[in-house]
Every structure is written in structure tokens, then in C-alpha cells.
Amino acid sequence: QDTHAWSGRFSEPVSELVKKYTASVTFDNRLAEFDIEGSLAHAAMLNKSGVLSDADLAAIRDGMAQIIADIRAGNFDWSVDLEDVHMNVERRLTDKIGDAGKRLHTGRSRNDQVATDIRLWLRAQIDAIVVLIAELQTSLLDLAEQHADTVMPGFTHLQVAQPVTFGHHMLAYVEMLGRDAERMSDCRKRVNRLPLGAAALAGTTFPIDRHYTAQLLGFDDVCHNSLDAVSDRDFAIEFTAAASLVMVHLSRLSEELILWMSPRVGFIDIADRFCTGSSIMPQKKNPDVPELVRGKSGRVVGHLIALVTLMKAQPLAYNKDNQEDKEPLFDTADTLIDTLRIYADMMRGITVKPDAMRAAVLQGFATATDLADYLVKKGMPFRDSHEVVALTVRHAEQQGVDIADLSLDTLRQFSTLIEQDVYSVLTPEGSLAQRDHVGGTAPNQVRFQIARHRARLAG
Numbered sequence: 132q133d134t135h136a137w138s139g140r141f142s143e144p145v146s147e148l149v150k151k152y153t154a155s156v157t158f159d160n161r162l163a164e165f166d167i168e169g170s171l172a173h174a175a176m177l178n179k180s181g182v183l184s185d186a187d188l189a190a191i192r193d194g195m196a197q198i199i200a201d202i203r204a205g206n207f208d209w210s211v212d213l214e215d216v217h218m219n220v221e222r223r224l225t226d227k228i229g230d231a232g233k234r235l236h237t238g239r240s241r242n243d244q245v246a247t248d249i250r251l252w253l254r255a256q257i258d259a260i261v262v263l264i265a266e267l268q269t270s271l272l273d274l275a276e277q278h279a280d281t282v283m284p285g286f287t288h289l290q291v292a293q294p295v296t297f298g299h300h301m302l303a304y305v306e307m308l309g310r311d312a313e314r315m316s317d318c319r320k321r322v323n324r325l326p327l328g329a330a331a332l333a334g335t336t337f338p339i340d341r342h343y344t345a346q347l348l349g350f351d352d353v354c355h356n357s358l359d360a361v362s363d364r365d366f367a368i369e370f371t372a373a374a375s376l377v378m379v380h381l382s383r384l385s386e387e388l389i390l391w392m393s394p395r396v397g398f399i400d401i402a403d404r405f406c407t408g409s410s411i412m413p414q415k416k417n418p419d420v421p422e423l424v425r426g427k428s429g430r431v432v433g434h435l436i437a438l439v440t441l442m443k444a445q446p447l448a449y450n451k452d453n454q455e456d457k458e459p460l461f462d463t464a465d466t467l468i469d470t471l472r473i474y475a476d477m478m479r480g481i482t483v484k485p486d487a488m489r490a491a492v493l494q495g496f497a498t499a500t501d502l503a504d505y506l507v508k509k510g511m512p513f514r515d516s517h518e519v520v521a522l523t524v525r526h527a528e529q530q531g532v533d534i535a536d537l538s539l540d541t542l543r544q545f546s547t548l549i550e551q552d553v554y555s556v557l558t559p560e561g562s563l564a565q566r567d568h569v570g571g572t573a574p575n576q577v578r579f580q581i582a583r584h585r586a587r588l589a590g
């Protein structure tokens with residue numbers, strides 16, 4: 132049985148249940164390589180400050196290299212008796228190199244150590260996520276480019292509203308993901324600061340050089356208050372909030388894919404490799420991946436609530452509550468990374484059915500606003516044209532046809548301002564072409580936005 136670093140203080144060991152309850156090594160061991168990176172920087176700083184000898188530093192480097200090799204080879208036995216990743220690694224180091232291993236923790240506490248490890252780990256996750264968001268944006272841009280002219284109904288209230296292009300619809304998600312990437316990069320600035328040197332809570336009596344440690348670890352700055360450095364997890368909450376928004380955006384897209392793939396809508400098909408069948412109904416092909424993304428968005432939002440609630444009401448400085456930050460944080464990053472990966476691939480496996488989309492536009496009086504705008508351009512006040520077109524739509528509906536199918540004579544019964552040129556605005560293509568301004572759905576605007584995004588992603 133491994134004895135604790137603090138066994139001298141206690142007269143009896145904790146029970147097995149307490150040991151299991153308080154240990155975090157079963158999940159925080161994934162921080163091991165970041166923990167070692169932090170320890171090596173700390174040791175180098177102690178050496179530079181004259182606190183640790185050259186021989187000790189060399190021994191620590193050698194021992195840590197062996198430990199990394201052991202971990203990668205699966206030869207590291209994580210012990211629950213040693214509670215967490217930090218004490219497991221430190222004990223293994225001491226077993227390997229003796230007293231030099233025991234000197235590593237000089238001027239340091241697990242409190243600043245764990246805060247440093249999480250920041251190093253989270254920084255790497257954010258960097259991966261930013262790349263994956265860009266990959267998903269690229270696959271959406273490819274789809275948008277193929278369908279810059281493809282007419283589909285735009286909806287409000289899930290009722291047919293006005294024609295848009297499928298490309299324009301995809302670009303809406305490219306915009307959302309662009310803001311998501313910005314939020315991730317912005318959050319990274321606050322993640323990328325060094326807690327080490329705060330020690331347990333008040334700093335240390337050793338002549339440390341925190342800026343040197345920060346520089347070695349690639350941190351932009353140090354945390355400037357030792358109490359704050361060890362106790363706040365706001366950076367983790369901020370990341371989880373940003374991750375929640377990505378998941379919410381992908382949940383909205385998932386909901387649309389599911390709806391569009393329903394045979395009652397039939398706008399798209401999703402490649403078989405992202406769907407599953409039914410164990411009882413032979414005909415089924417279910418959009419499991421988007422459904423799971425929609426479901427997993429709830430899980431990530433749940434982690435956000437867990438972390439905010441964890442932080443709330445903790446007095447300064449470190450409290451053991453903070454050990455509970457890891458599982459929600461890890462699962463948030465894992466879920467988001469897997470979701471982004473699978474989504475980029477899934478969007479390449481979407482088949483668009485332009486005929487079904489166009490038919491839906493023609494059934495929904497989607498160009499009614501275009502007729503109202505046409506009358507305004509001929510001199511009628513908008514509120515009057517709105518009324519005229521409403522009556523026209525009612526008539527067309529009774530006849531079971533689209534307004535573009537009504538004869539000129541029929542249309543002129545509603546307003547004599549209507550002339551032959553009206554038909555060019557009543558087709559879906561005419562409607563799209565007229566919305567030719569920045570942010571509009573006209574196909575050349577869609578192409579312009581695609582080019583803008585591509586330049587941004589390349590730059």
C-alpha cells in the first residue's frame with residue numbers, strides 16, 4: 132500500500148470508500164504529459180534561480196523522460212492510494228531518481244500545479260478545435276458552392292417565407308461557426324496564463340522567476356494574484372460556454388437535416404454511413420448522427436451548468452470542489468472534437484434534391500413579397516400593395532395555383548399597375564436575383580461570400 136505524502140500528520144488511514152471518493156487519478160491521469168511538461172519548466176526555473184542543482188535538474192529530466200515512455204507504453208500503474216496524477220508521477224519519479232525527485236515540489240503546491248496542467252491541456256484542445264471548426268466550414272463552403280444557385284424555400288415559423296438558395300442557407304452556418312472560432316480564440320487568451328508560483332495560495336518564500344516559467348511553457352503572461360490563480364476556473368467555464376454555443380449551432384443544423392431527410396420533405400439524403408436501420412422495420416434509414424449531435428448538445432450545456440454551479444459560492448482560495456471541474460471539462464472537449472470531426476465528413480455526404488426544393492417553393496407563394504415590392508416600385512404605398520397581394524394569394528389558393536401561374540388579365544383585376552414584366556419577379560430565380568446586396572441571397576452574393584470566407588480561412 133502506497134502511503135500518502137502527508138501520512139505523518141494523521142493517526143489513521145482513510146477508509147477504502149473515502150479513498151475512492153477523493154481520488155481523481157482514474158480520470159486526471161490524462162493530464163500526465165501536461166503535468167510533466169509543467170514540472171520540467173518548474174524544475175528548470177528552480178535551477179536558474181539557484182534553488183535546484185544542475186545534477187538534480189538533469190536527474191529530473193532523465194526520470195521524467197522514462198516516465199513519459201512508461202506511460203506511452205502502458206507500463207504506468209496508476210495507484211488510487213496516491214490520489215491523483217500529480218502524486219502518482221512524483222512518486223514514480225522519486226522511485227526512479229531518489230532525492231532529486233523529492234526536491235521537485237519545492238516552491239510549488241498541487242493547487243498551482245493542477246491549475247497549470249488544466250490550462251496547458253485546454254490550450255491544446257482549443258487549438259485542435261479551431262482547426263476542426265475551419266475544416267467543417269470548408270466542407271460547408273464546398274456544399275454552398277455546388278448549390279449557389281439551388282433554389283429552396285426559406286422558412287419563418289417553419290412556414291414557407293421567401294426563396295433562398297441552399298448555398299445561402301449553408302453560409303448562415305459558416306457565419307455561426309466563424310463566431311464560434313472567434314470565441315474559442317478569445318477564450319484562449321485568458322486560458323494562456325501561468326498559475327505556477329502561486330503555490331498553495333499565498334506564493335512562496337523561494338526566489339522564483341514566474342516569467343521564465345511562463346516563457347518556457349508558452350504562456351502569454353502570469354496570473355497576477357496568487358489567490359485568484361489557484362482558485363478560479365472561469366477560463367474552463369468560458370470554454371464550456373463557447374463549446375455549448377458550437378453544439379447549439381450544430382444542434383440547429385442537425386434538426387434541419389433530420390427534417391429535410393424526412394420523406395415528407397425530401398430535400399436531402401444523408402450518406403448511408405451516417406445512418407442506421409431499424410431492428411424491426413425493414414424499410415428504415417434513420418439519421419442517427421444528427422440526432423445524436425442534437426442529443427449531445429444537451430450534455431455539453433449540462434456541463435456548463437455543472438461548472439458554473441461548481442464555482443458559485445466557493446470561498447477563496449482553493450477548495451477540493453475544484454477537482455470536480457475535470458470530468459465535465461474533459462467530456463465537453465471530447466464531445467465537441469468528435470462532433471466536429473464527424474460533422475465535417477457528414478456534410479460531404481449530403482445529397483441535395485433541387486427538384487423537391489423548387490417544388491416546395493412553388494407551392495408556398497414564396498414570391499408574394501416580390502409582387503408587393505413590384506407594386507411599390509410602380510408607385511403604390513407598401514401597406515396597400517401588401518393588401519393587394521394578400522387578395523391575389525387568396526385567389527390563387529382558391530384556384531390551386533401559384534401566383535406566377537395567374538394570367539396577366541387575372542393579375543390586373545387586383546391592380547392595373549401590373550404589366551407583363553411582373554413575371555420576371557414572380558419566379559424563384561427572379562426573386563433571388565433581386566436580393567443583390569451584401570448579405571442577400573442572390574447567387575452572385577452567395578459566391579462573393581464563399582470567396583470571402585475562403586480567403587479568410589486561407590489567410
Ligand code: ARG
Pocket residue numbers: 155159215241242245451453454455
Ligand atoms: N487533484 C486535485 C484537483 O484536481 C489537485 C489539487 C489538490 N490539492 C489539495 N490541496 N487537495 O484539484
